[in-house]
Amino acid sequence: MDSGKAMASTPATTQLTPFKYSNRVLLKTILERSDGGLELIGQRVLIGGWVKSSKEVMKQTPPPPHLPAADHETAREPEGKSGVSCVEILQSRIPFLRTIVKVLGGSSSSSNTLRERLDAVFKPAPPSTAFLKVSDGSCPATLQVIVESSIVPPCQLLHTGTCITVEGVLQQSLVQSKHVVELRVEKVLHIGTVDYSKYPLSKKRVPIEKLRECFHIRARTTTVGSVMRIRSALTFGAHTFCHNHGFISVQVPIITTTDCNGFSEKYKVTGLFDKAGQTEEPKAIAEIEGVSLEAIKAAAKEKSSLVEELKRTDSNKEALAAAVQDLRKTNELASQLEAREKSKLKTSQKLDNVKSSEGSSSSSQTFLTVSGRLHLESYACSLGNVYSFGPRFRADKGESPKHVPEMLMFEIEMAFSQLEDVMNCADDFFKFLCKWVLENCPEDMKFVTERIDRNRIDRLQSVISSSFERISYAEALNVLNKVTDKKVETKLQWGAALTEEDLSHLSDEIYKKPVIVYNYPKEAKPFYVRLNDDGKTVAAFDMVVPKIGKLISGSQNEERTRILSTRIEDLGLPREQYEWYLDLRRHGTVKHSGFSLEFDLMVLFATGLTDVRDAIPFPRSYGKANY
Template identity: 35%
Template sequence: MKQRISAVLGEQPVGQKIVINGWIRTKRDTGGFSFLEVNDGSCLANLQVIADKSLSNYEEDISRISTGCSVTVEGIVKESPAKGQSVELHAESVVVVGWAEPETYPLQKKRHSFEFLREMSHLRPRTNALGAVARVRSRLSWAINQFFQERGFLQVHTPIITTSDCEGAGEMFQVNTSSEISGKADKEEFFGKKAGLTVSGQLQAEVYALALGNVYTFGPTFRAENSHTSRHLSEFWMIEPEMAFCDLQCNMQLATEMLKYVLNDALENCPEDMELFDKFIEKGLIAKLKNVVEKEFAHITYSDAVEKLLASDKKFEFPVKWGIDLQSEHERYLTEEVFKCPLIVTDYPATIKPFYMRVNDDGKTVAAMDILVPGIGEIVGGSQREERLEVLEKRMIEAGIETEEYSWYLDLRRYGSVPHSGYGLGFERLVLFVTGMANIREVIPFPRTPGFAPC
C-alpha cells in the first residue's frame, strides 16, 4: 500500500511491504548498493532506501539517479542499523518518474541563502527550511479556523474587489475598469464606480456581525504601499474576527486566547519543524513561544508607553512624542527590554487611528488596542467600533470621507446599533513570529512586493 513518509517513520511498520513516492535529496553508491534519501514533503526527515545492484533496472536507471529526480519505490520496511534512523526501506523496485538534469538542477546538497532561493519560488519548497515553513503555515491556518469554529464563530467570505477604503490611507490597487476590460469606448466604470483590491474585510465583516453575532474572515488583502522592509508585503492574508455585543476588554481577551491557542498548537503538532527553526533559524525560539503561551500579557496605555519611551536612555531613529504612531523600534524596545513579554497597548490618539474606532470619554483617544510581541512588534491590531451614529458621522467628515458613499455602513448604526469590536491579525506576521524567519518574504509561498512578483 502507498504511504506517506511521515507515516512510515511514525508508525515504523517493520516487515511490511509498502510503496512510497518522493524526490531524491541525495544518493550515495557503495559496494553493490545505492543509498537513496527520499523525501515526499510530508515531514522534515528523509526515508533511506537501499537499492541493491541486483535490481533489473539498476544499471539503466538507478545508477543514473541524481538529486531532484522523482521516484516511486516499492519495498520492505526493515529496522535500520544506521545511527539517526530507526527504519529503512529495502527496495524491490525503483521507478524513476521524472529525471532532473544534475548539471542544471540548482538545489544541490549545500546551504543556499534565502535571497538566492527567493529567486526560484517554484523550487524553494523542496528545501528543508522552506518546506518546514509550509507545513507550519498550514498547521497555523488549520488551528485558526479550529479556534473560531470551536467558539461558534461563522466564517464570512468578504469581497476581494471593494469600493470602500477601510484604512482611509488610499493605498489601494485600483481595478482596471476601462474600455480595455469592458469593451466600451466611453470608458464607463465596470462596477459603476471606482473599485480596488481590498485592504481589509472588516467593514463587510461588521455587516454580518450585526446580524449573526460573532464572525470572522480569513482571506487575502492588498496594500499598494511602496515599502521594501522585511516586514511588508503587497499581498498578504488577514484574519479578522468581528463580535457583536463585545467591548474592547472582550476583544483583547479573545485576541490573547487566539494567539496562545495557535502557538501552542504549532508547538505540539510540528515538533520536528519547530526544532529545525530553533536550531538553525532563531536560537531559543521554542522557549520564547512557550513563554508567550504560559505568561500573562502585560497591559499599558499609549500615554504610559510614550512616557516610558521618553524616560529611557535608548536612542531611537524615530523621535518619540505624544500623538505619533509607535514605530517598530519603539514596540520592540517595550516588549524586549522593558516588559520582556507580549504587551497590549490601548487608548491611542484619535488623530492617528481610522474613523471607525470608538472615541473615548476624553475626546482625544480611541478604544484601540495593539498586541506587541518580541522580535516583531505589532502582531494584532484592533478596536471597539464606534456604534454612535452622530459621533461616527462627525469622525468621517473630519477624515474627509464622503458619508454618502458609506451610507450602508451608517445604516448599521441607524438600525439596531450595538457595541461591537474586532481585530486584524496579519497571518504572515504570525508565521514569521512562529518560525523565527528574518524576512516576511520567506513565510508566504509566492511573495509580492514592489518590483517583485515571481510565478
C-alpha cells in the same frame, strides 16, 4: 545478508494504511512513530518521493577459487568460463570479427592489446548499491532507500531532485543513525529524471535568500517544507479556535469601493480592457518589441528597392522569389504594428476619459481591499460572532522584511463586545496558536530550532505561560521618553504616531514579552474606532510581540450614528461610500468590536524567520509579481 532476510520476513504487528487517493504510504506514518518504525519491520510498502542525497557503494567481487597445484594439470576448465576472454568468445561465434582481429592484431602482443580493449568494452559494470535519502514532503525526516544495481543502474537514481516511486520491504537499519528502519527496494515503478546541470538545489546548502529566485522548487528544501507545514497547521489552528468559540466563517469582498482605514495606499481596479490586447500577439511582433514602426517602414522601403533592382537585372528566379517573400513579411509586420499603435492611442484616450469621470465621482472607484472588518461588521450585527481569512492588499512601494503588497489577514468581529473583551480574545487567540503549533508540529519545530532559531520553542512556551503587558498610549509615551539608550533621542509628544521601532522597543527591550498598547489618540486610528469619553482617545489597541513588532490590531467600533458621521466629515471621506455602513447604526445598533491578525507575520513569529517573503509560498513584491 541472511540477517536482513530474516528481518524482512518478520511479520509486522502494525499494518500501515496507504494514502487513500494513491497506493503510496506517507513517510510521516513511518518516521514519526514513537518507536521509530520498529513494529513495521518486515512490512511491504510502496513509497514515492524526491532524492535529497545519495551515495553509491561498490560491492567487493570475490576472487575466483584457487585450485591446488596438483590439480592444475588435470583440471578441466568449463567451456566458455574461466580463462576465456570476451573477445575469444566473440571470435569463436563471429568469424568476421576473427578476421578483423587477425588483420589488425599483427603480432601476438598487439593482438593481446586489442583483446584487452574489447574485454574492457564488454565487461559488465561491477555490482553496487545505491543508498538514497528520500523525502515526500509529509515530514522533515528522510527515509533511507536501498536499491541494488541489479534492479536499476544507480546512475539513474543518484542525482538530487530525482523523483522515484519504489516498492520494497522495511528492515532494521544495519548502521545506527537517526532512523531505525530503511527500505530495501524490490521494484522501481517510476523514475522522474532531473536536469542536474540546471537543477537549482543541486548544492547541499542554498542560502534562503537565494531560494527566492526559484520559488517553484524551493519547497523541496527541508527548511521551506517545514515552514509550509507549520503555516498549514497555523491555518487549521486559527479555524479551530473560531470553530470552538462559535464563530461563523464569512468571506468578504476582494474588490470594494470602501476604504476601511480611510488613508491607506490602495490598488485601483478598472474594468477597462483593450480587446486587441486580449488576443494573442503575432510572434513577429513579440520578437521585435521595442522596434519603432518607422524603422520597419524604412526596412520595407529598402527591400522594395531590392526587388525592383532584381527585376531589372533579370536575376535568377530563386533570388527574386526570396526577396519578394521577405518584402511581403516586412509589409505585414508594418501593418500589424501600425494597427497596434492605433489601438494603443484609442485605449489611452479611453483611460483619460475614465480618469476624468472618476475624478468627478469618487463612488465609481474600486480598489483591492485593505481590510474586511467593515464588511464583517454587517454580519456580526446579524450573526453575532464572525471571522474571515483571506488576502489583503497595500500599495506601498517601499520594501520591508515585514510587509509585502499582498498578505493574508485573519479577521474577527464580535457583536455585544467592548474593548476589554476584544483584547482578551486577541490574547487567547495568539496563545492558542502558539500552543497549537507546538503540539501539532513537534518535528518541524524541532528542525526550526536546530536550523533557524535555537530559542524558538522556548519563546513560544514563554508566550503561552506569561501574561501580556497592557499599557495605554499615554503610559507608552512616558516609558519611551524615559529610555536613554534609544536610537531616536527625540522626545515623543502627545499625538505622535508610535513607529514600528517604538513599539518593538517596548516588547523587545523594556518588557521583553508581548505588549498590548490601547487608547490611542483619535488622529492615529481609522474613523470607525469608538471615541472615548475624554474626546481625545479612541478604543483601539495593538498587540506587539518580540522580534516581529505589531502583529494584531483591533478596536471597539463606533456604534453612535452622529459621532460616526462627524468623524467621516472631519476626515473629508466621501459620505456616499459609507451610507451602507451608517445604516447598521440606524437599524438595530449594537456595541461591537474586532481585530485583524497579520497571518504571515504569525508564521514569521512561529518559525523565527526574519523576512516575510520566506514565510509566504508565492510572495508579491512591488514590481516583482511576474509569476
